[in-house]
Amino acid sequence: MTTDGQLLRVEMIGPLRVTGPDCVDITPQGAKNQGVLALLMLSPGMRRPRRWVEDKLWSSFAPEQASANLRQALSKLRRSLGPWEDVLGADRSSVWLDPARLHVDVLENEFRIEDGFDLLEGLDVRDPEFEDWLRSERSRFADRVGAARPALPGGLLIRCRTSLNGTGLPEVLGDILANRIGENIAEQVRAWRQSGRHVDAGAEDRGDLEITCDLMDSDGRLHVFAKVVHLPSARILYSKLQPIVSAETILGSDDAICAMIFEAADRTLGRLPLAIENARPEARATALARLALYRMFTFQPDALREADSLLLQAHEVDRNGIYIAWRSLIRTIQMIELLEPDLAALYEETQMLNHKALEQGADNALVQALVSQVRVMAMGDAAGGLELAERSVDRNPAGGFGWLSLAVARMLAGDHRQALDMSRHARSIARHSPFRHWWDLYHCIVSVACNEPHMAIEAGEAAARAAPSFRPAHRHLLALYALDGQLEKARAVAERLARIEPGFSLDRLVNDDAYPVRTLRSKGLLEPIRALL
Template structure:
């Protein structure tokens, strides 16, 4: 992952003004040969060569590939993405062979690479913009996208086609979704959150200060996640009509009461000012008026985020749907159900199709760590390649997003074992003052891998406190169990390990592998061999090849040599 922080822009558009000796477009001879292919993907499918010859593309999936590329950002897609959409029901080796066959067919149809409108690389496929004219992108489409094309059994393709058909029903210049699908320059569509003045008694400065700090922390959460825009309307001229109309407003009432500040926070719909979410809470303060626990900000942020994402139909368009899909992806990732990782990946993919953002791509890379926990070694290279791709794209979109940097710091350490890269990324997250729960968890795990257990525990405690209201809070308690294990505090490790198990989703038939790994080690080191074997037995359902022999190998998901020694020794004590 060493290259993924290299964010220098290398593809600047050519803006040089021609000098008097150069020909401009208007100077060109009118008889210049047109070297552009024409691709009609709406109505009757048709490909026409520069000399006017109609080219026969018989295969439905070859036609689908051309349409997908034409409507993709920068006219480009990764091979893995195409396989997921068009051969998602097949085994990987079959999908790879089928894609190679279709690409070989297209290569033969379009001829030599120096004039072909399609470029086929080892990892991706793209259309060359200057060599092809696509009806759907030029406002002259006539008919339904991929009319008559039906690929039975491929839900991923049907989902994509449904979204794309909706986009192509309008001319491209009127449809921002189509602009984004094609990679054209279009305004960034976000969910806009308006901040109103904190309402309190004029002399109650403690309440006003507390309320404004709370609003700042909540809005920082949304800005880090991506897909949201904060419209700050606070100030003496709040009643003046804003230049940007928010989708929702945050309204906060605050009042000091002894050693606490009572707050009432409302989320209002912009269209009719109706309250769609509301909470009344108390924030404890010291005698000096200082607030020592801001975990409430994370709890409220998560509730507002879930409300906005869970009911996208109450607002406007696809940004809300993208946010909903992102939440589904995160929840599925940590749900510990049989197909949770597949469902998570599909949710993230659909969210990126609608509104690709740095943080959603970073979550997709983070998902790679969960894949590494469960997949056989034969899948390792594919997981590494996909994870690297998502990490690169995430940083290219926003190299200073605190959540992105935090998630990718963990990915660098856990997936790629690049602790230097991980340290650089987490340092940048702190530089932009990220206080996200994932920042503290990533910091704790990185310090654990590097052997600084005292500092690791401090960060882990912060993450556990901030994340105690999140559905995946068991992961933060598991980090504490891991630190206890390496510290030799096996009693605390057993306590935190069992707490983490109690916080995990019930009746899924599946447990979080790191919890079992370190809890089993604690039992073994305490001499409770029966419980250790039982715990490792549950782990073996996820890791059927579990044994002391594989601990410490590059493939086993334990980046710390100290952790590998403790777990390996514990398995030996259990005769495993």
């Protein structure tokens, strides 16, 4: 039995190349000689009648001359193959190669897909019969490459519609709500929105998701019933009955309406991979990204690395800038938390990911929000972060991440009261998010900056309840409890930090300027901790 180490390796993707088991290049010279090998290797059983080979390479020659040319070519091929000359066989009627002794790349079930490489590149035999054969083989190869390459994401098709049930509100308000939910979904998965007004659409136009926002008047009280349905299976991914105070609450940035929009999109995205076909890139990319977010918002070192790997895979499936923006936020967390040894390399990579995310998702409000937060947190760029945050909120008034990035940018710019109001609004929008501790943490930090320690304690405690191993929340609570004279609580938090954070100590918290409590340090709120030393 022939082992892989004894096989001749033949590369046909790109220029023809033959190498022996010792990796020595034994590719035959001459286009006609290479043509003989190509014809045989792509033939059934690697065998052909002599006359068939002659017709493909010397179609304009008389039979006697063509036969003589083939004999000469076979002789040269044997000499070039050297010790492996018996791989090539011939008798009076046929010519063949020994398939058991050849490893041909294009014949493997799994072959490399490299854009820009064609079959038998540069092989110019200059015979019309051979050229016709080669065009046919290249077309077959292109079909195989197309079938082997992962399908490109076409995007979800989302229908948005509304109806009125005895309300005095215009129908366009329901359209606005449905489209805002659709926009929030489309920020995190490639999607297209479609008007749902044409009720007689054919089955082929049904799409993937339908978002309905039905406005109702019940005894003078206005409500909207929002629902997201996976059309092929009729599964309800989200539904909620929401009271409406007035039309202005829909047109503006009302807390309750924005929270419903944000929640509808978030719940839909969480259930989407379970509803649509797993073979679709949209399903795979969304599933990878959602898992990555759950890992990322733990702030654990290994989980952050895993989240980065998952987002890299999501981007390979769907070249969407949102996955790069999340990766830039991961790098920022790793820098601030001092989780990786080479901070300079992290900073450079963060900058690169930041720019690349905007290149691929310049009009995506969530990309703008995340890039804004990275610029503020990692680069201290208040002006750049503020500009992007304002663009994000202007594009998506119901974006919880947008309002958070705007609050952080305002805080860094010194507009503390505005920052506090915006942070409160962001926190309210995201109150149903599985990652709400992220908003709680930043409301705690903004409250510290605004000299509101009791408000900061409430937000810090909420973050710690939602995510008991969330280190940043415990760090701030430790300082805030000490400031408030709650020394027993402060000691309990210090003990918890010692369990969940390797290398933690009160001395490091107070005296290490690099330790990630920048706002507490700048406000002088670490001094009360010295009572615990």
